[in-house]
Amino acid sequence: MAEKLLEIKNLKQYFNVGTPNLVKAVDDITFDIFKGETLGLVGESGCGKSTTGRTIIRLYDATGGQVLFNGEDVHGRKSRADLKKFNRKMQMIFQDPYASLNPRMTVADIIAEGIDIHGLAKNRSERMEKVYDLLHTVGLNKEHANRYPHEFSGGQRQRIGIARALAVDPDFIIADEPISALDVSIQAQVVNLMKKLQKEKGLTYLFIAHDLSMVKYISDRIGVMYFGKLVEIASADELYNNPIHPYTQSLLSAIPLPDPETERTRKRTVYDPAIHQYQDGEELKMREVKPGHFVYCSESEYKKYKTQVAK
Numbered sequence: 639m640a641e642k643l644l645e646i647k648n649l650k651q652y653f654n655v656g657t658p659n660l661v662k663a664v665d666d667i668t669f670d671i672f673k674g675e676t677l678g679l680v681g682e683s684g685c686g687k688s689t690t691g692r693t694i695i696r697l698y699d700a701t702g703g704q705v706l707f708n709g710e711d712v713h714g715r716k717s718r719a720d721l722k723k724f725n726r727k728m729q730m731i732f733q734d735p736y737a738s739l740n741p742r743m744t745v746a747d748i749i750a751e752g753i754d755i756h757g758l759a760k761n762r763s764e765r766m767e768k769v770y771d772l773l774h775t776v777g778l779n780k781e782h783a784n785r786y787p788h789e790f791s792g793g794q795r796q797r798i799g800i801a802r803a804l805a806v807d808p809d810f811i812i813a814d815e816p817i818s819a820l821d822v823s824i825q826a827q828v829v830n831l832m833k834k835l836q837k838e839k840g841l842t843y844l845f846i847a848h849d850l851s852m853v854k855y856i857s858d859r860i861g862v863m864y865f866g867k868l869v870e871i872a873s874a875d876e877l878y879n880n881p882i883h884p885y886t887q888s889l890l891s892a893i894p895l896p897d898p899e900t901e902r903t904r905k906r907t908v909y910d911p912a913i914h915q916y917q918d919g920e921e922l923k924m925r926e927v928k929p930g931h932f933v934y935c936s937e938s939e940y941k942k943y944k945t946q947v948a949k
Contacts, residue, residue, distance in 0.1 A: 640672035640673060640674070640675070641672060641673045642670050642671070642672055642673075643671055643672060643673045643707070643708065643809065643810060643842050644670065644671040644694070644705070644706065644707055644810065644842075644844075645670050645704070645705075645706040645709075646667060646668055646669050646670070646671075646690075646694065646703070646704075646705055646706075647668050647703055647704040647705075647706070648666050648667075648668055648702065648703040648704070649664055649666070649667050649668070649690070649693060649694075649700060649702070649703035649704070649705065650662070650664060650665060650666055650700065650701040650702035650703050651663050651664035651686070651689050651690070651693045651698055651700060651701050652665075652701040662866045663686045663689040663866055664686045664689050664690050664693060664866050665686070665865075665866035665867055666702075666703070666867075667690065667703075667863075667866075667867065667868040668703075668868070668924065669861055669868060669871055671810075671842060671844060672842070673809075673840075673842055674836075674840055674841075674842055675842060675843075675858040675859065676836065676842075676843040676844075676845050676856055676857045676858050676859075677843070677844050677845070677857065677858070677859050677860070677861060678845045678846075678847065678853035678854075678856065678857030678859070678860040678861070678874070679691070679844060679845070679846045679847075679860075679861050679863060680846075680847060680848060680850055680853050680860060680861070680862055680863070680889070681848065681862060681863035681864055681889075682848065682864075682889075683848065685863040685864055685865060685866065686863055686865070686866040687846045687863050688733070688814050688815065688846055690846075690863070691730070691812040691814050691844060691846050692730075692814070693705070694712070694728075694812060694844070695728055695730050695812055696712055696713065696721075696724075697730075699713060700713045707724065707727070707728060707810070708727075708809075710724075712724060722755075722756070725806075726752070726756050726806045726807070726808065727808055727809045727810065728808060728809070728810045728811075728812070729752075729803035729804075729806065729808040729810075729811050729812070730803065730811070730812045730813075730814060731796070731799050731800055731803050731811060731812070731813045731814065731816045732799060732814055732816075733814050733815040733816065733818055733819060734819055735792050735793075735795035735796040735798075735799055735819060735820070736787075736792065736795065736819070738799055739787040739795055739798060739799065740787070741786065741787050741788060742786075743786075743787075744783065744784050744785065744786060745769075745773075745782055745783050745784070745785055745786070745787070745790075745798055746766065746769045746783040746784060748787070748798060748802055749769050749772055749773070749783075749798065749801045749802050749805055750765055750768070750769050750805065751802065751805075752802065752805045752806040753765055753768055753769075753805050753806070756806055758805075758806065758807075766783070768805070769783055769805075770783065772801040772804055772805055773801060775801065775804065775835070776797040776798070776800050776801045776804075776831060776835075777797055777827075777831060778794065778797055778798070778801075782794075791824075792819060792820050792821070792824065793820055793821070793824035793827060793828060796816060796817075796819075796820060796828055797828070797831070799816075800816075800828075800831065800832070800835070804835070804839075808841070809841070809842060810841070810842045810843075810844075811841055811842070811843050811844075812843075812844045812846070813832065813843055813844065813845045813846060814846045815846055815847050815848070816828060816832075816845075816847075817829060817847070817849070817852065818847065818848070818849070825849075825852060829852060829855065829856050832845075832856065833856060843856075845857060850889060850890065850893050851893055853874075854874050854878055857874045858873065858874060859871065859872065859873050859874060859877075859930075860872065860873075860874050860877045862877070862883065862885065862886045862889065864885045867934055868924065868934060869883045869885055869886065869933070869934040870882060870883040870885075870886045870931075870932065870933050870934065871924070871931075871932045872930060872931040872932070873930060873931075876930070876931055877931075878890065880931070880947070882927060882931070882933050882943050882946065882947070883933050883934065883935070884907070884909050884910075884913060885909045887907045887909075888906075888907040888908060888909035890907075891904075891905070891906045891907040892906060914936075914939070916936055917936075917938070920936045920937065920938070921936065921937065922934060922935065922936055923935075925940045927940065927943045927944055927947050928947050931947075
């Protein structure tokens with residue numbers, strides 16, 4: 639059985655935007671990420687997927703719940719030494735390759751920032767060798783080291799962001815919509831680079847995105863979020879071939895197909911939350927409708943979904 643690297647237990651992230659308004663950006667979600675896998679997290683804009691990633695890496699303090707990384711509670715850490723050790727093992731690739739790089743720093747200094755903080759180079763010569771090696775790893779060359787971010791394209795800047803994340807030799811990387819700001823022709827290059835690095839370095843990814851076709855390509859398992867809730871999680875093939883939750887079905891029906899004739903006649907599924915008719919006191923939770931395939935539902939819905947799966 640695969641070893642768990644990350645365990646998310648009843649995670650909550652609420653924002654108070656003024657009494658009595660409370661935004662439940664992440665509302666009591668639970669899932670695991672196993673070593674060496676890529677878990678894709680998808681959903682419409684504002685569903686809480688990026689907030690989930692930022693809470694996991696502790697850019698936000700969790701309102702409730704636990705994040706266990708290698709069995710240790712991330713949000714329970716107190717000492718600066720513990721936080722520093724954790725920050726080295728978990729890194730993030732940000733969505734905007736333009737805003738996430740300091741325009742006043744050279745590429746070498748951007749990539750080496752983590753190396754400097756964690757004391758991973760004995761001297762300046764070793765520091766630069768590490769920078770050159772990282773640039774080569776992400777498909778750039780050593781001549782780029784002394785340039786500034788504005789001299790690069792969006793795809794090249796995202797490669798610099800990936801090199802920065804790799805500089806401290808992490809075990810786990812949260813990729814927060816890393817391709818959404820890039821041209822379609824560049825997106826595949828960045829995703830292929832990430833898959834190659836994962837294979838070479840044994841990395842584990844949380845890949846956050848809204849492009850379902852690209853998520854399927856890179857992910858081993860996929861979780862679907864809706865209004866702060868995780869509503870379905872399964873292997874990539876299982877989720878695409880047998881979506882169970884109506885919201886997942888609506889997302890998949892919106893993926894365009896490269897066939898004009900099929901597109902003209904294909905019917906889209908529109909998700910209406912009102913279809914869920916719950917009895918008073920009926921418990922809603924993630925339930926396993928088939929091995930490895932979980933759906934957020936009531937007991938009555940669970941029985942209905944089990945019948946669907948059995949057909």
